[in-house]
Amino acid sequence: MKNEEVRILLGNVAIARGIIESGCHVVTSYPGTPSSEIIPAVVSFKKELGLDTYIEWSTNEKVAFDNALAASLTGKRAAVAMKQVGLNVASDSLMSSAYTGVVGGLVVISCDDPGPHSSQTEQDSRFYAMFAKIPVFDPSTPQEAKEMVKAAFELSEEFQIPVLLRPTIRVSHGKQNVKLEPPRILDRPADFVKDPARWAATPRFRLILHTKLNEILSKIQEKFEKDTRWNVEVGSPRNYTLGIITCSSSFVAILDLLEEFGLNEDISLLKIGTPYPLPKKKIAEYIKRHDKVLVIEEPDSVIELLINDKSKVLGRLSGHVPLQGELSPEVLYGILSQLLSDLGIAKLEMISDPELEKLVEDLDLPVRRPTLCAGCPERAAFFAIKKAFPKGIYPSDIGCYTLGLNLGAVDTVLDMGAGITFASGFYQAYHQDGNDIPIISTMGDSTFYHSGTSSLLNAVYNNARFILVILDNEITAMTGMQPTPGIGITADGSEGQSIPLEELIRGCGIQWLRTIDPYDVKELLSLLKEAREYTQKEDGGIAVIVARHPCLIRYPDVCQEKPVKVTITEECNGCMYCVDFFECPALKPDKEEDLVRIDRTLCTDCGVCVQVCPREAIVPAETKGKNS
C-alpha cells in the first residue's frame, strides 16, 4: 500500500479501517442502522489486505458482545459494533465486564441516532459508559473516528477495561477523505489465563473488582485531563464573553457556522472527545475564563450534567438547548443567534427564507412516507392478515415489516422480540376476563433468530393462544441485507450451518406449523382461518405460519422465475381499494381518468394485486414460467 493513500470513506467504513489498522483479531456485530456498514467494511478490508480477522454477524447484540469479550480474555484484540438500542440488549454483559475487565483490547462501538432517523429512541450511549463506568471516545468526523478506534484499543489494554466508541449518525453516515495507514499485525495466539477471582468472581470478589474499577477510572480521568489530542480548545486561550463546550457532530457544525459568520474571534470553543470520565479540571479552568458557557451535545446531556459548578453554564438544563431532536445546523444556528443577541455580542441575519417556505407549503405536497417495496411478499401477508381478521390485534416488531403500519396491519412496535411477547401478554389480559379475540403477531426471520425463541418458549409454556406469522424473506433486509442463521451464510460470505426456522419453532413446543408463499393470498387466507380455529380448540395452542418468499431486492432473480405481467381492464372504476388497502407503489391513481394505472418502472410482476381488486379489474396479461 502507498504510504499516503487517501480514500473517501463513510464514517462506518473509517471505523472499520481503524479496527483493521489496530490489528484487531475478532469483530462481531448485530446489524442495526446506523451501525450496519461496519462489518461489511471490515470484511472487505480483510479481503483486500489478505488478513485472517475473524468476523461474525452474531444472532443478537449480547451474543456479539460476549463473543468479542471472550476473545479479549484470550489476549486478542476484539471489537463489537451495534446501534444504540442494541446496547440495551448487550447491557447486561457490558455492566459486568466493566468489573472483570479485559485482557486484549476490547472496543465497544455503539452508534447513536439523534433525530431519530431510524430508531425507537434517542437514547445517548454515553450514559451507558457512565452507568457501567467505562471510558468513552466521541468522534466528530470519520477521520477522527478511525484514529479514536486505535486510541481506544491502546487505552483498553493499558487499563484492562472495555472502551466505548460513540459515533452519532452524522459521523457514521458522514463521508470524508480519510488517510489510510497500513494495518498492524499483532501475533497473539489465544492464551486464556485462568483467574477465577476475576472471570468467575463471586459477590465478595466483585466488591474488590469494583474498588479496582474506581481506581482505574480516576487514573483515566487524570489522563483525559492532560489530553490535548481529543480535547481541544479552538481559539487562543484567553477570556471571552461566550465559550461553547461541545462534542461529536455538533462540534464541527458549530465550527463551520462560526467561521462562516465571522464569529470565531468572539467565541471560543472547547471540543470534548472524551466525555466520560469527564476532564472536569480542564472544563472548570475553561469556564473560569468565560462569562457564559454554552454546552452543546447530543442526543442528551452528559457533559452538562457532570459539570459541578453550573452557575455560568447554559444548556438543556437552562432551557437554551432543545430537549429532543437532532441538533441540525439550523437548530444550532437558532440557538446561537438567540443567545448572541441576548448577550449583545452580535445580531445574526436569518438563514431561512420564510417566504419560500410558505410558497412550498402552499403546494401541499403529498408526504412521501416510506413504504414496502413493489412486489414485497410482506405486503401480501399483511393484506391477507388484515382481510382475515379486520378486528384483530396485530403486535409486530422491528424490521422492514414495521411498514405494515401503512396497511393497518401493525398495531404495536416496541423493540426486538416484542411481537411475540405482546401477543402472549395481550392474550393473557383478555383471557383473564374470559374474552377471546384474534391476535395475529408478525415478526421477521432475522428478528425471530435475534429474540423470538425466548418469547415463544414463554408463550407456549404459559398456555397463550395466538397466531404468529413469521415473515421469512431469507435476509435481514431493513439494515442492508445481512445474512441470517436461516440461510447459513456467515459475515464474510463463507458457509455456516443453516438452522431452519421450522426446526426452531417446533423446538419451542409448537404443534401447529405451516409454511406458505404469501404471494398466494387466497391460500394464506384459508390457512389463517384454519390457524384461528386451532387457537380456539380445546386442545389447541399457538399456531405458527411461516410466510416464506425471498426479498425482492436481495434475490431479484429468484423473484423473476414466474413473472405475472398484469394489466388493468375497463372493469376498473377507480374505487381505489387497491391503492388504499394494498398500497403497492406501482399502482398509481390516475386522477384525470379516474382509474388506476401500473407504473411499469416500479412493477415487479409479482401478480399479487390480481387477488386484491374486488372487481377483478387487474388481470394477468400473460403468464410465463421460466421454462415456457
Place this chain on the structure above:
Amino acid sequence: MIKTQIILAGIGGQGILFASRIFSELGLKLGLNVLGSETHGMSQRGGSVLSHLKLGNFHSPLIHTGAADILYSFAEEETYRSLKFLRNGGVCFVNLENSKRFDPAILSHLKGKKVGFRTFDANEAAAQIGFARSTNIVLIGYSVGTGLIPFVYDDIKSALESVSRKKELEVNLKAFEIGFLKGKS
C-alpha cells in the same frame, strides 16, 4: 480556494449516492477536503433521499438552509422540498418532464434571489440512449454543459471514469456526453 456546497435530492433508486460519489471523487482529484452526508435505512424505502456534499475547507458534512451553491434535483416534488437549501445566487438543475410546468410563483421568487434555474428532461434523454437508469449522470453532464458550475468537463469526466464499474463505464460516459451536449446547446 474552491469552497462548494452541493445538495443532491431525489427518491430512493435514482442513483443519488452514485451522483454524490462522482463529486466526492472530483474533490479528491482536485485535492480538496471532501465532506458529505447520506441517507440510509428506513428513509431509503421509497422515501426522499438527500445527499449533502461539501468540497473545500469545511468541517461538518451538513449544509444548512440557505447555503448550498448547487442543487441537483432528480424528482420534481423533491425540488420543492430542497430549494430551501439553496443560497441567493446559487444554481439549480431540475430533472423535469418536458410536459410539466414548474410552479410559477416559486420560479419568480427564485428569480428575485438571482438563482440560476434550469430544468431539463434527463429521464427522456437517458431513455433515448436506452439507459433509463442513467438519469443522474445525464443531469450532471447537462450542468457541466451549461457552464454554470465551477467544475470543468475534463475533471468531472475523469471522476466519473474512476467511480464507474468497468461494465458500466461506456454507458456512463455516453450519458454524460449526451447531457453535456444538451447543456451546451
